[in-house]
Amino acid sequence: MTQGILYGIGVGPGDPDFITLKAVSILSRVDMVFAASSAKNSHSQAAEIAKSHLKASVPIQILPFPMTRNKQAMETVWQDNAGTVIEVLEQGKNAAFITLGDCMTYSTYGYLLKSIRKLAPHIEICSIPGITSYQAAAARINTPLVEGEESMTLLSGVMGGDKFREISDHADNVVFLKAYKNAGDIAKALDEAGMAENSVGIVKCGLEDEQIVRNVNVFQEKKPDYWTLIISKKSGHFIES
Incomplete structure:
Protein backbone atom coordinates (compact mmCIF):
# COMPACT_ATOMS: atom_id res chain seq x y z
CA MET A 1 0.00 0.00 0.00
CA THR A 2 1.24 3.49 -0.83
CA GLN A 3 1.75 5.69 2.22
CA GLY A 4 -0.13 8.94 2.56
CA ILE A 5 1.48 12.36 2.49
CA LEU A 6 1.79 14.54 5.59
CA TYR A 7 1.19 18.25 5.02
CA GLY A 8 2.42 20.65 7.67
CA ILE A 9 0.24 23.73 7.25
CA GLY A 10 0.52 27.16 8.80
CA VAL A 11 -3.03 28.57 8.88
CA GLY A 12 -2.09 32.14 9.80
CA PRO A 13 -2.22 34.15 13.02
CA GLY A 14 -5.95 34.07 13.79
CA ASP A 15 -7.95 36.03 11.23
CA PRO A 16 -9.62 33.32 9.06
CA ASP A 17 -9.00 35.46 5.96
CA PHE A 18 -5.23 35.17 6.44
CA ILE A 19 -5.04 31.50 5.49
CA THR A 20 -3.30 30.99 2.14
CA LEU A 21 -4.98 29.70 -1.02
CA LYS A 22 -2.58 26.76 -1.09
CA ALA A 23 -3.46 25.80 2.47
CA VAL A 24 -7.17 25.94 1.62
CA SER A 25 -6.62 23.80 -1.48
CA ILE A 26 -4.81 21.08 0.47
CA LEU A 27 -7.23 21.12 3.40
CA SER A 28 -10.10 20.56 0.96
CA ARG A 29 -8.69 17.19 -0.07
CA VAL A 30 -6.91 15.60 2.92
CA ASP A 31 -8.41 12.60 4.73
CA MET A 32 -7.42 13.56 8.27
CA VAL A 33 -6.37 16.66 10.19
CA PHE A 34 -4.21 16.83 13.31
CA ALA A 35 -3.82 19.86 15.55
CA ALA A 36 -2.00 20.52 18.81
CA SER A 37 -3.43 21.58 22.14
CA SER A 38 -2.19 22.06 25.66
CA ALA A 39 -2.42 18.94 27.81
CA LYS A 40 -4.75 20.99 30.05
CA ASN A 41 -7.53 21.25 27.44
CA SER A 42 -8.45 20.22 23.90
CA HIS A 43 -8.86 23.67 22.37
CA SER A 44 -7.07 24.47 19.12
CA GLN A 45 -7.34 27.91 17.53
CA ALA A 46 -5.77 26.45 14.39
CA ALA A 47 -8.60 23.93 14.16
CA GLU A 48 -11.17 26.74 14.50
CA ILE A 49 -9.56 28.53 11.55
CA ALA A 50 -9.29 25.44 9.38
CA LYS A 51 -12.60 23.68 9.96
CA SER A 52 -14.60 25.76 7.48
CA HIS A 53 -12.22 24.63 4.73
CA LEU A 54 -12.63 20.90 5.45
CA LYS A 55 -15.10 18.44 4.05
CA ALA A 56 -17.69 17.51 6.69
CA SER A 57 -16.45 13.93 6.66
CA VAL A 58 -12.85 14.83 7.58
CA PRO A 59 -12.06 14.19 11.25
CA ILE A 60 -9.90 16.53 13.33
CA GLN A 61 -7.80 14.82 15.99
CA ILE A 62 -6.34 17.00 18.73
CA LEU A 63 -2.93 15.88 19.97
CA PRO A 64 -2.05 17.08 23.49
CA PHE A 65 1.40 18.52 24.15
CA PRO A 66 2.15 19.35 27.80
CA MET A 67 3.99 22.59 28.55
CA THR A 68 7.00 21.32 30.42
CA ARG A 69 10.75 21.85 30.44
CA ASN A 70 11.35 18.18 31.19
CA LYS A 71 13.16 17.14 28.02
CA GLN A 72 12.61 13.42 28.55
CA ALA A 73 8.88 13.89 29.09
CA MET A 74 8.61 15.98 25.95
CA GLU A 75 10.58 13.44 23.90
CA THR A 76 8.08 10.78 24.95
CA VAL A 77 5.15 12.96 23.90
CA TRP A 78 6.73 13.78 20.52
CA GLN A 79 7.33 10.09 19.87
CA ASP A 80 3.81 9.06 20.91
CA ASN A 81 2.10 11.76 18.84
CA ALA A 82 4.36 11.08 15.86
CA GLY A 83 3.35 7.42 16.10
CA THR A 84 -0.33 8.41 15.98
CA VAL A 85 0.23 10.44 12.81
CA ILE A 86 2.39 7.75 11.17
CA GLU A 87 -0.29 5.12 11.78
CA VAL A 88 -2.79 7.14 9.73
CA LEU A 89 -0.30 7.85 6.94
CA GLU A 90 0.63 4.19 6.65
CA GLN A 91 -3.02 3.40 6.00
CA GLY A 92 -2.60 5.34 2.76
CA LYS A 93 -4.43 8.43 4.01
CA ASN A 94 -3.21 11.97 3.38
CA ALA A 95 -3.13 14.06 6.55
CA ALA A 96 -2.49 17.65 7.57
CA PHE A 97 -0.93 18.89 10.79
CA ILE A 98 -2.15 22.44 11.21
CA THR A 99 -0.55 25.15 13.29
CA LEU A 100 -1.07 28.85 13.93
CA GLY A 101 1.09 31.29 12.00
CA ASP A 102 3.87 29.68 10.00
CA CYS A 103 4.57 25.98 10.43
CA MET A 104 8.35 26.56 10.57
CA THR A 105 8.43 29.44 13.08
CA TYR A 106 8.38 28.48 16.79
CA SER A 107 5.94 25.73 15.89
CA THR A 108 4.95 22.44 17.48
CA TYR A 109 5.06 21.02 13.97
CA GLY A 110 8.84 21.40 13.81
CA TYR A 111 9.34 19.01 16.72
CA LEU A 112 6.79 16.55 15.37
CA LEU A 113 8.50 16.69 11.98
CA LYS A 114 11.83 15.63 13.50
CA SER A 115 10.20 12.69 15.28
CA ILE A 116 8.42 11.47 12.15
CA ARG A 117 11.64 11.77 10.13
CA LYS A 118 13.37 9.62 12.75
CA LEU A 119 10.64 6.99 13.13
CA ALA A 120 9.43 6.78 9.53
CA PRO A 121 11.94 8.30 7.07
CA HIS A 122 9.98 6.80 4.15
CA ILE A 123 7.01 9.12 4.77
CA GLU A 124 6.61 11.98 2.27
CA ILE A 125 6.25 15.36 3.98
CA CYS A 126 5.25 18.67 2.42
CA SER A 127 5.35 21.88 4.49
CA ILE A 128 3.13 24.84 3.58
CA PRO A 129 4.18 28.25 4.99
CA GLY A 130 1.72 30.62 6.61
CA ILE A 131 1.46 34.28 7.57
CA THR A 132 3.11 34.86 10.94
Missing part, protein backbone atom coordinates in the same frame (compact mmCIF):
# COMPACT_ATOMS: atom_id res chain seq x y z
CA SER A 133 1.61 36.77 13.85
CA TYR A 134 4.31 39.43 13.69
CA GLN A 135 3.70 40.03 9.97
CA ALA A 136 0.01 40.50 10.71
CA ALA A 137 0.77 42.72 13.71
CA ALA A 138 3.13 44.98 11.74
CA ALA A 139 0.50 45.34 9.03
CA ARG A 140 -2.15 46.09 11.66
CA ILE A 141 -0.15 49.04 13.01
CA ASN A 142 1.02 50.12 9.54
CA THR A 143 4.68 49.92 10.52
CA PRO A 144 7.49 48.29 8.50
CA LEU A 145 9.39 45.58 10.31
CA VAL A 146 12.67 46.45 8.56
CA GLU A 147 13.84 49.06 6.09
CA GLY A 148 17.03 49.70 4.12
CA GLU A 149 19.99 47.93 5.73
CA GLU A 150 18.28 47.35 9.08
CA SER A 151 18.20 43.93 10.72
CA MET A 152 15.38 42.23 12.59
CA THR A 153 15.82 39.90 15.56
CA LEU A 154 13.11 37.35 16.31
CA LEU A 155 13.05 36.12 19.91
CA SER A 156 10.97 33.84 22.07
CA GLY A 157 9.65 35.65 25.12
CA VAL A 158 9.10 32.47 27.12
CA MET A 159 12.21 33.02 29.25
CA GLY A 160 11.82 36.79 29.57
CA GLY A 161 14.22 39.50 28.45
CA ASP A 162 17.65 38.00 29.16
CA LYS A 163 18.37 36.87 25.59
CA PHE A 164 17.55 40.40 24.43
CA ARG A 165 19.86 41.87 27.06
CA GLU A 166 22.70 39.85 25.50
CA ILE A 167 22.19 41.32 22.02
CA SER A 168 20.46 44.66 22.65
CA ASP A 169 23.43 46.70 21.40
CA HIS A 170 23.13 45.05 17.98
CA ALA A 171 19.35 44.95 17.58
CA ASP A 172 17.77 47.37 15.09
CA ASN A 173 14.27 45.90 15.29
CA VAL A 174 13.12 43.20 17.69
CA VAL A 175 10.06 40.96 17.78
CA PHE A 176 9.19 38.97 20.89
CA LEU A 177 6.77 36.11 20.33
CA LYS A 178 5.10 34.24 23.22
CA ALA A 179 5.61 37.33 25.35
CA TYR A 180 2.71 36.88 27.75
CA LYS A 181 4.20 35.03 30.71
CA ASN A 182 7.30 37.17 31.11
CA ALA A 183 6.12 40.33 29.34
CA GLY A 184 7.01 42.35 32.43
CA ASP A 185 10.67 41.36 32.28
CA ILE A 186 10.72 41.94 28.51
CA ALA A 187 9.35 45.45 29.03
CA LYS A 188 11.97 46.04 31.72
CA ALA A 189 14.76 44.87 29.38
CA LEU A 190 13.49 47.18 26.63
CA ASP A 191 13.39 50.05 29.10
CA GLU A 192 16.99 49.33 30.12
CA ALA A 193 17.99 49.50 26.45
CA GLY A 194 16.12 52.76 25.90
CA MET A 195 13.67 51.08 23.51
CA ALA A 196 10.50 50.80 25.63
CA GLU A 197 9.10 54.09 24.34
CA ASN A 198 9.38 52.81 20.79
CA SER A 199 7.72 49.46 21.41
CA VAL A 200 4.18 48.21 20.88
CA GLY A 201 2.40 45.17 22.30
CA ILE A 202 -0.25 43.46 20.20
CA VAL A 203 -2.66 41.10 21.93
CA LYS A 204 -4.85 38.66 19.97
CA CYS A 205 -3.97 40.23 16.63
CA GLY A 206 -6.79 39.92 14.12
CA LEU A 207 -9.30 38.50 16.61
CA GLU A 208 -12.44 40.20 17.93
CA ASP A 209 -10.88 41.21 21.25
CA GLU A 210 -7.61 42.45 19.79
CA GLN A 211 -5.67 45.02 21.82
CA ILE A 212 -2.86 47.36 20.76
CA VAL A 213 -0.76 48.41 23.77
CA ARG A 214 1.42 51.45 23.03
CA ASN A 215 2.92 51.61 26.52
CA VAL A 216 4.56 48.23 27.07
CA ASN A 217 5.60 49.23 30.58
CA VAL A 218 2.06 48.40 31.69
CA PHE A 219 3.11 44.77 31.29
CA GLN A 220 5.37 45.23 34.32
CA GLU A 221 2.23 45.70 36.39
CA LYS A 222 -0.14 43.27 34.74
CA LYS A 223 0.58 40.11 32.77
CA PRO A 224 -1.16 40.17 29.36
CA ASP A 225 -3.10 37.46 27.54
CA TYR A 226 -1.43 34.33 26.10
CA TRP A 227 -1.67 35.65 22.51
CA THR A 228 0.75 38.55 23.01
CA LEU A 229 3.74 39.73 21.01
CA ILE A 230 5.91 42.85 21.22
CA ILE A 231 7.52 44.75 18.35
CA SER A 232 10.31 47.18 19.21
CA LYS A 233 12.41 49.52 17.05
CA LYS A 234 15.70 51.19 17.93
CA SER A 235 15.14 53.98 15.43
CA GLY A 236 12.18 55.14 13.40
CA HIS A 237 8.67 55.48 14.72
CA PHE A 238 5.44 53.57 14.86
CA ILE A 239 2.57 55.02 12.90
CA GLU A 240 -0.53 55.77 14.91
CA SER A 241 -3.45 53.61 13.76
Whole structure:
Protein backbone atom coordinates (compact mmCIF):
# COMPACT_ATOMS: atom_id res chain seq x y z
CA MET A 1 0.00 0.00 0.00
CA THR A 2 1.24 3.49 -0.83
CA GLN A 3 1.75 5.69 2.22
CA GLY A 4 -0.13 8.94 2.56
CA ILE A 5 1.48 12.36 2.49
CA LEU A 6 1.79 14.54 5.59
CA TYR A 7 1.19 18.25 5.02
CA GLY A 8 2.42 20.65 7.67
CA ILE A 9 0.24 23.73 7.25
CA GLY A 10 0.52 27.16 8.80
CA VAL A 11 -3.03 28.57 8.88
CA GLY A 12 -2.09 32.14 9.80
CA PRO A 13 -2.22 34.15 13.02
CA GLY A 14 -5.95 34.07 13.79
CA ASP A 15 -7.95 36.03 11.23
CA PRO A 16 -9.62 33.32 9.06
CA ASP A 17 -9.00 35.46 5.96
CA PHE A 18 -5.23 35.17 6.44
CA ILE A 19 -5.04 31.50 5.49
CA THR A 20 -3.30 30.99 2.14
CA LEU A 21 -4.98 29.70 -1.02
CA LYS A 22 -2.58 26.76 -1.09
CA ALA A 23 -3.46 25.80 2.47
CA VAL A 24 -7.17 25.94 1.62
CA SER A 25 -6.62 23.80 -1.48
CA ILE A 26 -4.81 21.08 0.47
CA LEU A 27 -7.23 21.12 3.40
CA SER A 28 -10.10 20.56 0.96
CA ARG A 29 -8.69 17.19 -0.07
CA VAL A 30 -6.91 15.60 2.92
CA ASP A 31 -8.41 12.60 4.73
CA MET A 32 -7.42 13.56 8.27
CA VAL A 33 -6.37 16.66 10.19
CA PHE A 34 -4.21 16.83 13.31
CA ALA A 35 -3.82 19.86 15.55
CA ALA A 36 -2.00 20.52 18.81
CA SER A 37 -3.43 21.58 22.14
CA SER A 38 -2.19 22.06 25.66
CA ALA A 39 -2.42 18.94 27.81
CA LYS A 40 -4.75 20.99 30.05
CA ASN A 41 -7.53 21.25 27.44
CA SER A 42 -8.45 20.22 23.90
CA HIS A 43 -8.86 23.67 22.37
CA SER A 44 -7.07 24.47 19.12
CA GLN A 45 -7.34 27.91 17.53
CA ALA A 46 -5.77 26.45 14.39
CA ALA A 47 -8.60 23.93 14.16
CA GLU A 48 -11.17 26.74 14.50
CA ILE A 49 -9.56 28.53 11.55
CA ALA A 50 -9.29 25.44 9.38
CA LYS A 51 -12.60 23.68 9.96
CA SER A 52 -14.60 25.76 7.48
CA HIS A 53 -12.22 24.63 4.73
CA LEU A 54 -12.63 20.90 5.45
CA LYS A 55 -15.10 18.44 4.05
CA ALA A 56 -17.69 17.51 6.69
CA SER A 57 -16.45 13.93 6.66
CA VAL A 58 -12.85 14.83 7.58
CA PRO A 59 -12.06 14.19 11.25
CA ILE A 60 -9.90 16.53 13.33
CA GLN A 61 -7.80 14.82 15.99
CA ILE A 62 -6.34 17.00 18.73
CA LEU A 63 -2.93 15.88 19.97
CA PRO A 64 -2.05 17.08 23.49
CA PHE A 65 1.40 18.52 24.15
CA PRO A 66 2.15 19.35 27.80
CA MET A 67 3.99 22.59 28.55
CA THR A 68 7.00 21.32 30.42
CA ARG A 69 10.75 21.85 30.44
CA ASN A 70 11.35 18.18 31.19
CA LYS A 71 13.16 17.14 28.02
CA GLN A 72 12.61 13.42 28.55
CA ALA A 73 8.88 13.89 29.09
CA MET A 74 8.61 15.98 25.95
CA GLU A 75 10.58 13.44 23.90
CA THR A 76 8.08 10.78 24.95
CA VAL A 77 5.15 12.96 23.90
CA TRP A 78 6.73 13.78 20.52
CA GLN A 79 7.33 10.09 19.87
CA ASP A 80 3.81 9.06 20.91
CA ASN A 81 2.10 11.76 18.84
CA ALA A 82 4.36 11.08 15.86
CA GLY A 83 3.35 7.42 16.10
CA THR A 84 -0.33 8.41 15.98
CA VAL A 85 0.23 10.44 12.81
CA ILE A 86 2.39 7.75 11.17
CA GLU A 87 -0.29 5.12 11.78
CA VAL A 88 -2.79 7.14 9.73
CA LEU A 89 -0.30 7.85 6.94
CA GLU A 90 0.63 4.19 6.65
CA GLN A 91 -3.02 3.40 6.00
CA GLY A 92 -2.60 5.34 2.76
CA LYS A 93 -4.43 8.43 4.01
CA ASN A 94 -3.21 11.97 3.38
CA ALA A 95 -3.13 14.06 6.55
CA ALA A 96 -2.49 17.65 7.57
CA PHE A 97 -0.93 18.89 10.79
CA ILE A 98 -2.15 22.44 11.21
CA THR A 99 -0.55 25.15 13.29
CA LEU A 100 -1.07 28.85 13.93
CA GLY A 101 1.09 31.29 12.00
CA ASP A 102 3.87 29.68 10.00
CA CYS A 103 4.57 25.98 10.43
CA MET A 104 8.35 26.56 10.57
CA THR A 105 8.43 29.44 13.08
CA TYR A 106 8.38 28.48 16.79
CA SER A 107 5.94 25.73 15.89
CA THR A 108 4.95 22.44 17.48
CA TYR A 109 5.06 21.02 13.97
CA GLY A 110 8.84 21.40 13.81
CA TYR A 111 9.34 19.01 16.72
CA LEU A 112 6.79 16.55 15.37
CA LEU A 113 8.50 16.69 11.98
CA LYS A 114 11.83 15.63 13.50
CA SER A 115 10.20 12.69 15.28
CA ILE A 116 8.42 11.47 12.15
CA ARG A 117 11.64 11.77 10.13
CA LYS A 118 13.37 9.62 12.75
CA LEU A 119 10.64 6.99 13.13
CA ALA A 120 9.43 6.78 9.53
CA PRO A 121 11.94 8.30 7.07
CA HIS A 122 9.98 6.80 4.15
CA ILE A 123 7.01 9.12 4.77
CA GLU A 124 6.61 11.98 2.27
CA ILE A 125 6.25 15.36 3.98
CA CYS A 126 5.25 18.67 2.42
CA SER A 127 5.35 21.88 4.49
CA ILE A 128 3.13 24.84 3.58
CA PRO A 129 4.18 28.25 4.99
CA GLY A 130 1.72 30.62 6.61
CA ILE A 131 1.46 34.28 7.57
CA THR A 132 3.11 34.86 10.94
CA SER A 133 1.61 36.77 13.85
CA TYR A 134 4.31 39.43 13.69
CA GLN A 135 3.70 40.03 9.97
CA ALA A 136 0.01 40.50 10.71
CA ALA A 137 0.77 42.72 13.71
CA ALA A 138 3.13 44.98 11.74
CA ALA A 139 0.50 45.34 9.03
CA ARG A 140 -2.15 46.09 11.66
CA ILE A 141 -0.15 49.04 13.01
CA ASN A 142 1.02 50.12 9.54
CA THR A 143 4.68 49.92 10.52
CA PRO A 144 7.49 48.29 8.50
CA LEU A 145 9.39 45.58 10.31
CA VAL A 146 12.67 46.45 8.56
CA GLU A 147 13.84 49.06 6.09
CA GLY A 148 17.03 49.70 4.12
CA GLU A 149 19.99 47.93 5.73
CA GLU A 150 18.28 47.35 9.08
CA SER A 151 18.20 43.93 10.72
CA MET A 152 15.38 42.23 12.59
CA THR A 153 15.82 39.90 15.56
CA LEU A 154 13.11 37.35 16.31
CA LEU A 155 13.05 36.12 19.91
CA SER A 156 10.97 33.84 22.07
CA GLY A 157 9.65 35.65 25.12
CA VAL A 158 9.10 32.47 27.12
CA MET A 159 12.21 33.02 29.25
CA GLY A 160 11.82 36.79 29.57
CA GLY A 161 14.22 39.50 28.45
CA ASP A 162 17.65 38.00 29.16
CA LYS A 163 18.37 36.87 25.59
CA PHE A 164 17.55 40.40 24.43
CA ARG A 165 19.86 41.87 27.06
CA GLU A 166 22.70 39.85 25.50
CA ILE A 167 22.19 41.32 22.02
CA SER A 168 20.46 44.66 22.65
CA ASP A 169 23.43 46.70 21.40
CA HIS A 170 23.13 45.05 17.98
CA ALA A 171 19.35 44.95 17.58
CA ASP A 172 17.77 47.37 15.09
CA ASN A 173 14.27 45.90 15.29
CA VAL A 174 13.12 43.20 17.69
CA VAL A 175 10.06 40.96 17.78
CA PHE A 176 9.19 38.97 20.89
CA LEU A 177 6.77 36.11 20.33
CA LYS A 178 5.10 34.24 23.22
CA ALA A 179 5.61 37.33 25.35
CA TYR A 180 2.71 36.88 27.75
CA LYS A 181 4.20 35.03 30.71
CA ASN A 182 7.30 37.17 31.11
CA ALA A 183 6.12 40.33 29.34
CA GLY A 184 7.01 42.35 32.43
CA ASP A 185 10.67 41.36 32.28
CA ILE A 186 10.72 41.94 28.51
CA ALA A 187 9.35 45.45 29.03
CA LYS A 188 11.97 46.04 31.72
CA ALA A 189 14.76 44.87 29.38
CA LEU A 190 13.49 47.18 26.63
CA ASP A 191 13.39 50.05 29.10
CA GLU A 192 16.99 49.33 30.12
CA ALA A 193 17.99 49.50 26.45
CA GLY A 194 16.12 52.76 25.90
CA MET A 195 13.67 51.08 23.51
CA ALA A 196 10.50 50.80 25.63
CA GLU A 197 9.10 54.09 24.34
CA ASN A 198 9.38 52.81 20.79
CA SER A 199 7.72 49.46 21.41
CA VAL A 200 4.18 48.21 20.88
CA GLY A 201 2.40 45.17 22.30
CA ILE A 202 -0.25 43.46 20.20
CA VAL A 203 -2.66 41.10 21.93
CA LYS A 204 -4.85 38.66 19.97
CA CYS A 205 -3.97 40.23 16.63
CA GLY A 206 -6.79 39.92 14.12
CA LEU A 207 -9.30 38.50 16.61
CA GLU A 208 -12.44 40.20 17.93
CA ASP A 209 -10.88 41.21 21.25
CA GLU A 210 -7.61 42.45 19.79
CA GLN A 211 -5.67 45.02 21.82
CA ILE A 212 -2.86 47.36 20.76
CA VAL A 213 -0.76 48.41 23.77
CA ARG A 214 1.42 51.45 23.03
CA ASN A 215 2.92 51.61 26.52
CA VAL A 216 4.56 48.23 27.07
CA ASN A 217 5.60 49.23 30.58
CA VAL A 218 2.06 48.40 31.69
CA PHE A 219 3.11 44.77 31.29
CA GLN A 220 5.37 45.23 34.32
CA GLU A 221 2.23 45.70 36.39
CA LYS A 222 -0.14 43.27 34.74
CA LYS A 223 0.58 40.11 32.77
CA PRO A 224 -1.16 40.17 29.36
CA ASP A 225 -3.10 37.46 27.54
CA TYR A 226 -1.43 34.33 26.10
CA TRP A 227 -1.67 35.65 22.51
CA THR A 228 0.75 38.55 23.01
CA LEU A 229 3.74 39.73 21.01
CA ILE A 230 5.91 42.85 21.22
CA ILE A 231 7.52 44.75 18.35
CA SER A 232 10.31 47.18 19.21
CA LYS A 233 12.41 49.52 17.05
CA LYS A 234 15.70 51.19 17.93
CA SER A 235 15.14 53.98 15.43
CA GLY A 236 12.18 55.14 13.40
CA HIS A 237 8.67 55.48 14.72
CA PHE A 238 5.44 53.57 14.86
CA ILE A 239 2.57 55.02 12.90
CA GLU A 240 -0.53 55.77 14.91
CA SER A 241 -3.45 53.61 13.76
